[in-house]
Amino acid sequence: MTHREEPGSPPRILIAGIGNIFLGDDAFGSEVARRMMAHPLPDGVRVVDFGIRGLDLAYALLDDRDVTILIDAMPHGGPPGTLYVIEPDPVDAREPSAGEPVIEGHSMDPVRVLRMAAAMGGKPRRVLVVGCEPATLGSDDEPAMGLSPPVEAVVDEAIRLVQSLIERVLTEREGLTTPANPG
Secondary structure (H helix, E strand, O other), X not given: XXXXXXXXXXXXXXXXXEOOOOEHHHHHHHXXXXXXXXXXXXXXXXXXXXXXXXXXXHHHOOOOOOEEEEEEEOOOOOOOOOXXXXXXXXXXHOOOOOOOOOOOOOXXXXXXXXXXXXXXXXXXXXXXXXXXXXXXXXXXXXXXXXXXXXXXXXXXXXXXXXXHHHHHHHHHHHHHHOOOOOO
């Protein structure tokens, strides 16, 4: 499906929550998406909790969107509850490592999903990742239900962060489509 921009049309933005609710703080993205669904959103913005359904997300990435914002737990070395915004290089997402599985049934690695979408012909224009430093992650052998206190404490802040990213996209878009005011 191809989306052609009409002057003045709202951008198409996908907010994708990622996470496994049985693995503690890994559920961060799912929880943020679930709570965001209760908030009013601008036209052209869609929020989906993809959980661990990487194939569903890859298919969603085939739709032509202006921006996709992935929300996920992201160990990055900071204190638990630290929020990050990263814009991955789309070229890196298209170069799989030798012997690396494209997708796993019970987990979702956003980079692998981006690679799979690219292999299927998808070319996301812009991808942003809102990540949260986890405190606890369960395992298949030892599941962990619920977010840790430091991660739970930043869920509303993460929602505000995603909303500010949406506003930035809308503002950037307005700047591109609004005719210059002569004089």
